[in-house]
Amino acid sequence: MAKSKEIRTKISSIKSTQKITRAMEMVAASKMRKAQERMRKSRPYAEKMRQIIGHLAQAHPEYKHPYLVGRPVQRIGLIVISSDRGLCGGLNTGLFRTTLAAMKRWRNSKIEMNLCTIGSKSSMFFRRFGANMVAQKDHLGDAPTLIDLIGPVKVMLDAYNEGQIDQLYVIFNRFINTMSQSPQIQQLLPVVADEEDALLTHHWDYIYEPEAQAVLDGLLMRYIESLVYQALVENVACEQAARMVAMKSASDNAGSLIEELQLAYNKARQAAITQELSEIVSGAAAV
Amino acid sequence: MAMTIHVDIVSAESQIFSGLAEMVVAPAVNGDVGILPRHAPLLTPLRAGAVKIQLSSDHEELFYVSGGMLEVQPHLVTILSDTALRAHDLDEEAALEAKQRAEKLLQDRKTAFDYAKAQAELAEAVAQLRAIARLRKIRK
Numbered sequence: 439m440a441k442s443k444e445i446r447t448k449i450s451s452i453k454s455t456q457k458i459t460r461a462m463e464m465v466a467a468s469k470m471r472k473a474q475e476r477m478r479k480s481r482p483y484a485e486k487m488r489q490i491i492g493h494l495a496q497a498h499p500e501y502k503h504p505y506l507v508g509r510p511v512q513r514i515g516l517i518v519i520s521s522d523r524g525l526c527g528g529l530n531t532g533l534f535r536t537t538l539a540a541m542k543r544w545r546n547s548k549i550e551m552n553l554c555t556i557g558s559k560s561s562m563f564f565r566r567f568g569a570n571m572v573a574q575k576d577h578l579g580d581a582p583t584l585i586d587l588i589g590p591v592k593v594m595l596d597a598y599n600e601g602q603i604d605q606l607y608v609i610f611n612r613f614i615n616t617m618s619q620s621p622q623i624q625q626l627l628p629v630v631a632d633e634e635d636a637l638l639t640h641h642w643d644y645i646y647e648p649e650a651q652a653v654l655d656g657l658l659m660r661y662i663e664s665l666v667y668q669a670l671v672e673n674v675a676c677e678q679a680a681r682m683v684a685m686k687s688a689s690d691n692a693g694s695l696i697e698e699l700q701l702a703y704n705k706a707r708q709a710a711i712t713q714e715l716s717e718i719v720s721g722a723a724a725v
Numbered sequence: 726m727a728m729t730i731h732v733d734i735v736s737a738e739s740q741i742f743s744g745l746a747e748m749v750v751a752p753a754v755n756g757d758v759g760i761l762p763r764h765a766p767l768l769t770p771l772r773a774g775a776v777k778i779q780l781s782s783d784h785e786e787l788f789y790v791s792g793g794m795l796e797v798q799p800h801l802v803t804i805l806s807d808t809a810l811r812a813h814d815l816d817e818e819a820a821l822e823a824k825q826r827a828e829k830l831l832q833d834r835k836t837a838f839d840y841a842k843a844q845a846e847l848a849e850a851v852a853q854l855r856a857i858a859r860l861r862k863i864r865k
Contacts, residue, residue: 479739486735486803490768490796528854535847542840554823565830567843573823574830584737584808589819596820644796647755647769656770657794660805664737687861 442710445703449696456692462525463685469580470616470678476581476671477613484668487661491629494654497643501651504599505658508628513550515572515594515603516541517626519610519670520560521677522577527684529611529619529676530559536621537609552603554590556670572597580674584667591663598627606662610669611676617683619676624669626662728762732778734788736806742788748779749802751795760797767797776804 495506518537520530544551553569555561558576565571573593578586597603606627611619646653727747734742749760752774758767776788794805 476738480737482733482740483735483737483805486733486796486805490794494768528851531847531850531854534843535851538840538843538847545840555827561830563843566846567839568831571827571831573820574827575823576826588811588816589821589823592816592820593823642766644766644768647753647767653768653770653794660737660794660807667737691861 442703442706445699445706449699449703452692452696452699456689456696459685459688459692463682463689466678466682466685470675470682473580473671473675473678474613477668477675480664480668480671484661484664487657487664491654491657491661493644494650494657501654503651503654503658505627505662506629509604511549511604513552513603514544514605514607515552515554515597515627517554517556517590517594517606517608517666517669518560518564519608519666519673520555520557520563521673522558522579523677524559525684526677526680529680530563532619533609533611533621534560534563536623540609540623552594552597554594556587556590557673578670580678582667582670582674584663587663587666587670591666595627595659595662608666608669610673613672613675613679616679619680624665626665629658629661727782730760730762730764730800730802732802732804734776734790734804734806736793736808738808741806742778742786744780746778746780746802747782750777750779751804752776752790753795758795760802763799764797764802766799767795769795771795771804771806 516537518533520533524530541551551570553564553571554573555564555571556575556578561571561574561576573590575586575590594603594606598606605625607623607625609621609623612622613619729745729747730749732742732744732746732749733740747761751758751760752772753769754772755769757774758769760767771790771793773791774789776790777785778788779785788806790804790806792807792811796803796805
């Protein structure tokens with residue numbers, strides 16, 4: 439009977455694992471819904487800003503803000519956004535692969551890189567391999583706020599203002615749907631002009647208080663921050679979606695394992711009974 | 726009915742208010758401004774303070790903003806609200822903290838980014854993921 443007892447313990451341990459993974463799956467599902475809601479809420483702000491910036495750029499062709507003008511590229515800044523925790527399938531791995539491929543391309547064309555990592559997974563990854571990290575932030579939780587991003591984004595913007603970097607990119611996972619997320623590299627600086635803004639041809643201008651340049655400065659800084667914030671929120675939604683899927687398949691796997699073990703357990707039990715019976719019968723025959 | 730103007734208050738994290746109003750009073754950097762319908766286009770930063778939205782003659786709502794931007798077009802007022810108090814030295818402090826965290830992490834840093842090693846590790850992780858996916862298929 440020793441074997442069947444062993445199997446029984448195994449089954450109960452797998453059952454408790456399954457309970458955990460199932461709970462994690464449900465938690466991730468509800469967190470994902472909340473993250474998607476936050477994603478939706480953050481959109482109007484950035485859209486409005488893009489409109490105003492597009493208009494400003496058009497109304498003031500004589501004043502070129504450095505954020506709107508490209509320059510020869512020698513060194514670039516990368517903001518890499520990852521999750522803080524694991525158990526979310528291949529989400530971070532996929533992101534790092536895309537990042538690494540891009541970094542290799544840049545290096546081959548003799549472009550240096552400054553990294554800003556957000557999320558402890560990317561901090562750990564790039565630290566291990568000795569990347570040039572200039573800013574770092576992690577443990578932003580499931581509901582990140584813009585306040586957390588002011589510091590790291592400012593480091594990169596300052597570097598751009600001082601001419602240390604000539605371009606700025608953000609790398610994050612784009613949320614396509616629950617089943618699929620894809621790593622994305624988005625250019626932040628110089629600001630890429632929207633095509634549709636060019637359609638605004640009639641001439642009118644704002645009254646600026648105090649003056650246009652100061653207004654534009656404040657606006658562009660907030661615009662970049664809001665883009666990074668959006669990327670971060672989107673990445674959180676991806677994390678939860680990926681975790682939900684990973685935990686679902688873990689629960690399913692546990693289920694099929696339990697089935698197999700149950701079968702083995704039944705067989706072992708039957709074999710034991712048969713053996714006992716034959717022992718009794720042969721014992722009776724001997725008497 | 727009195728003339729109205731559409732007002733949106735948005736922050737990077739959420740939409741705070743959206744609707745029609747008769748008048749908006751906002752704390753601009755150079756002093757409070759009152760906006761009525763068909764105001765000339767205006768763009769100005771805001772300081773921390775209360776935004777008053779006059780919905781009708783006897784009904785008004787107050788919102789607190791900690792700074793931001795005010796955009797006015799003849800039939801549209803948009804307030805891009807900050808979610809935090811912004812001050813130069815506060816921002817500076819946050820930036821310094823982010824820098825220090827990176828420096829702390831890099832104390833035992835090697836000379837150059839080790840592409841080969843990083844790729845090898847990623848390849849391993851990807852292989853594991855593939856194996857899991859294949860295993861799942863076989864099981865089914």
